[in-house]
Amino acid sequence: xxxxxxxxxxxxxxxxLYVHEGRFxxxxxxxxxxxxxxxxKQFVEEGYQYDSILSSSLQRARNVAEIFSExxxxxxxxxxxxxxxxxxxxQGLPFNESANSYPKADFVNPYQPCVVxxxxxxxxxxxxxxxxxxxQSIIRRGSGRYLVVSHGRFLNxxxxxxxxxxxxxxxxxxxxxxxDLGYVDTTYQPESDVWVIRSVR
Numbered sequence: 663x664x665x666x667x668x669x670x671x672x673x674x675x676x677x678x679l680y681v682h683e684g685r686f687x688x689x690x691x692x693x694x695x696x697x698x699x700x701x702x703k704q705f706v707e708e709g710y711q712y713d714s715i716l717s718s719s720l721q722r723a724r725n726v727a728e729i730f731s732e733x734x735x736x737x738x739x740x741x742x743x744x745x746x747x748x749x750x751x752x753q754g755l756p757f758n759e760s761a762n763s764y765p766k767a768d769f770v771n772p773y774q775p776c777v778v779x780x781x782x783x784x785x786x787x788x789x790x791x792x793x794x795x796x797x798q799s800i801i802r803r804g805s806g807r808y809l810v811v812s813h814g815r816f817l818n819x820x821x822x823x824x825x826x827x828x829x830x831x832x833x834x835x836x837x838x839x840x841x842d843l844g845y846v847d848t849t850y851q852p853e854s855d856v857w858v859i860r861s862v863r
Contacts (some may be wrong), residue, residue: 664850665807666800667710668821669730670696670814670840674722681756683813684749684783690725694842698726701843711818712736713806718813726843727811736809743796746813747789750775750782766853772829786829793819801850814840821846824857 676683680844690698715738717727724740731738752760767778772786784792797820800808812820820831821838840846847860 664801664803664805664852665848666848667807667809667845668848669701669726669809669811669818669845670817670843671718671723671726671811672842673763679756680758681754682749682752684746685720686753686802687720688722688754690722695725695729697843698729699733699746699844702730705751706733708771709810711807712809714739714803715809715811716741716800717811718742718816718862720745720813723811723813727809730809730811734809741799742809743792743799744812744816745817747776747815748784750777751780752783763784769832769837771831777849785816786833789816789819790823790829794823796820797823801852804832817846824848831843 671689673688674683674688674694675691676686676688678691712734713736715727715731715736717724717738717740719740719742723744727738727740730736752765755763764777764779770776770778774785775781775785793816800810817840818838822836825836827836844863846862849858849860850856
């Protein structure tokens with residue numbers, strides 16, 4: 663049995679600055695740090711145990727993983743494949759500027775880059791493929807308990823992979839919303855290829 667808890671990072675400075683995040687390496691705010699501390703303490707109180715913590719290498723996720731590592735006394739490692747979607751020229755750009763500089767296309771098929779007007783950024787297919795390979799990498803670690811710290815869009819894509827939902831035009835379809843420090847507990851049975859979603863918070 664493979665147990666995986668997927669966790670989104672906390673509030674970051676980019677949230678307060680109203681800028682696009684993606685690969686923009688924004689640190690946590692004090693609120694984000696407090697959110698991580700509270701969630702880590704909750705996990706300790708509820709008896710969560712992990713064999714390892716796997717984190718995106720972007721600092722807003724890495725800092726959360728470090729807090730969990732300290733509270734749970736578990737080693738953590740960073741992995742580029744768990745980073746947020748590459749949003750090309752949008753990273754760090756204020757929302758009000760991006761609408762003028764890179765107007766959103768009326769139609770984007772899943773094979774086009776996410777910023778069509780600049781021909782940059784990960785396509786839906788590229789993001790889905792990366793999420794699939796990241797999930798495969800975790801599963802190939804074998805039986806154990808893993809805590810994965812990543813980002814909202816990327817976690818949403820991982821769960822679409824789990825549910826077998828293919829990328830669609832205009833990013834239509836099912837979406838999985840992760841709030842700050844939101845998490846989902848899952849188990850995977852490799853011998854039967856069955857995922858069980860045990861709790862969502």
